[in-house]
Amino acid sequence: MKAIVVEHRGDLGSLREFPQPSFASHEILVRVTAAGVNPMDWKVRDRGDRALPFVLGQDFAGVVSAAGDRVSKFRVGERVFGIARNHGAYAEYTVVPEDDHVQPVAKIPDDVGDADAAALPTAGLTALAAMNALAIAKGTTLLVLGATGGVGSFAVQMARDRGAFVIGTARDSNEILAHDLGVEEFVAYNRDNVNEKVGAAHPDGIDALLDLVDDAPGMNQVAELVRDGGRAASTIGSADVDWFAQRNIVAVNLAMPRTPESSQTGLRNLVELIEQGRLRVLISSERPLADGANALAESKAGTIDGKLVLTVR
Numbered sequence: 169m170k171a172i173v174v175e176h177r178g179d180l181g182s183l184r185e186f187p188q189p190s191f192a193s194h195e196i197l198v199r200v201t202a203a204g205v206n207p208m209d210w211k212v213r214d215r216g217d218r219a220l221p222f223v224l225g226q227d228f229a230g231v232v233s234a235a236g237d238r239v240s241k242f243r244v245g246e247r248v249f250g251i252a253r254n255h256g257a258y259a260e261y262t263v264v265p266e267d268d269h270v271q272p273v274a275k276i277p278d279d280v281g282d283a284d285a286a287a288l289p290t291a292g293l294t295a296l297a298a299m300n301a302l303a304i305a306k307g308t309t310l311l312v313l314g315a316t317g318g319v320g321s322f323a324v325q326m327a328r329d330r331g332a333f334v335i336g337t338a339r340d341s342n343e344i345l346a347h348d349l350g351v352e353e354f355v356a357y358n359r360d361n362v363n364e365k366v367g368a369a370h371p372d373g374i375d376a377l378l379d380l381v382d383d384a385p386g387m388n389q390v391a392e393l394v395r396d397g398g399r400a401a402s403t404i405g406s407a408d409v410d411w412f413a414q415r416n417i418v419a420v421n422l423a424m425p426r427t428p429e430s431s432q433t434g435l436r437n438l439v440e441l442i443e444q445g446r447l448r449v450l451i452s453s454e455r456p457l458a459d460g461a462n463a464l465a466e467s468k469a470g471t472i473d474g475k476l477v478l479t480v481r
C-alpha cells in the first residue's frame with residue numbers, strides 16, 4: 169500500500185510503498201479515505217522514540233475492509249472513523265482494535281462526510297474532555313487561548329452550545345473567523361495585551377481557562393485572570409497543578425487518551441453534535457496523501473485554521 173512513512177531519525181516522511189498491516193481476531197482492517205492532521209503527528213515524528221519505520225498520523229475515516237473473527241461491533245463495508253495510534257493514518261490501510269479507549273473507533277452516520285469525520289477524533293475528543301474537566305455550563309465565562317485552531321474551533325462551539333460566554337484569542341487576521349465560531353469577546357494575541365484587555369472587561373475574574381498554546385510561565389501569567397474557585401486546563405502539560413491549587417484554582421493537564429471521552433461513546437457524541445447542527449467542522453483545506461509532509465510543516469508553523477485533512481482516495 170501507499171503511505172507517508174518515516175524511515176530514519178530526521179526523516180520528515182514521504183510517500184512510499186509499505187506493507188499493508190495484518191490484523192488480529194479483535195481488530196478491523198480499514199481502507200482509509202481521509203486522514204486528519206494534528207500537531208501530535210509531527211510531535212511523534214520529531215520526538216524520535218518510535219520504532220522505525222512507521223506510518224505517520226492517527227486520525228482517520230474510511231471503510232471496514234476486513235474484520236477479525238472475534239469482532240462483533242463492525243461489519244465489512246461500514247464507514248468508520250477513529251484514532252489509529254499503532255498503525256498510523258496517512259496510509260491506504262490501517263488497523264484498529266474494535267473496542268479500545270486509546271484507539272477508539274465508531275461508525276460514521278450517512279449524513280457526515282469523510283473529511284469531517286477524519287478531522288474530528290483527536291481535536292474533537294480533546295475539546296469535549298475540556299468542556300467536562302472545566303465544568304462548562306450555562307453562564308460560565310470561558311477564555312480559550314488558541315480559539316481558531318483544531319481543538320479551539322471545536323471548544324468554542326461546544327462551550328457556546330452549553331450556554332457559556334466565550335472569550336477567545338487568535339491572531340488579529342482571525343477575528344471574523346473567531347466570531348463566526350462563537351467567540352463573543354475577541355483578543356488578538358499579536359496586537360493586544362491579553363491580561364490587560366480581559367482583566368479590564370472582567371474585573372471579578374473569569375470562571376474557566378482553556379490554554380492550548382502557552383508554556384508553564386505563560387499559563388501562570390494568564391492565570392491571574394481566573395477567579396478564586398475557578399478552573400484551568402492545559403493540553404500541553406503547562407498547568408502547574410500545585411501552584412494553581414495554592415490560588416484555589418482547580419487545574420488539570422489534559423491527556424486526551426486517558427480521559428473518559430476517549431471512547432466509542434465520545435466519538436458518537438461528536439457526530440451527534442454534527443448531525444444536530446450544533447457543531448461544524450472547520451476545514452482549512454483538503455490535500456492529497458502525497459502532501460503529508462508539507463501538511464505537517466504547516467501544522468508545525470501554526471498557520472492552519474481549524475483542521476487540515478489529507479484525502480487518501
Ligand SMILES: NC(=O)c1ccc[n+]([C@@H]2O[C@H](COP(=O)([O-])OP(=O)(O)OC[C@H]3O[C@@H](n4cnc5c(N)ncnc54)[C@H](OP(=O)(O)O)[C@@H]3O)[C@@H](O)[C@H]2O)c1
Binds near residue numbers: 208315342423473
Ligand atoms: N494533551 C492532549 O491530549 C492533546 C490533545 C490535542 C491537542 N493537544 C495539543 O494542544 C495544542 C493545540 O492543538 P490544536 O490541534 O488546536 O493545534 P492547532 O490546530 O495548531 O491550533 C493552535 C492554534 O493556536 C493559535 N496560536 C498560536 N500561538 C498563539 C498564542 N500565543 N495565543 C493564542 N493563540 C495562538 C494559532 O492560531 P493563529 O493562527 O490565530 O495564530 C493556532 O490556530 C497542540 O500543542 C497539541 O499538540 C494535546
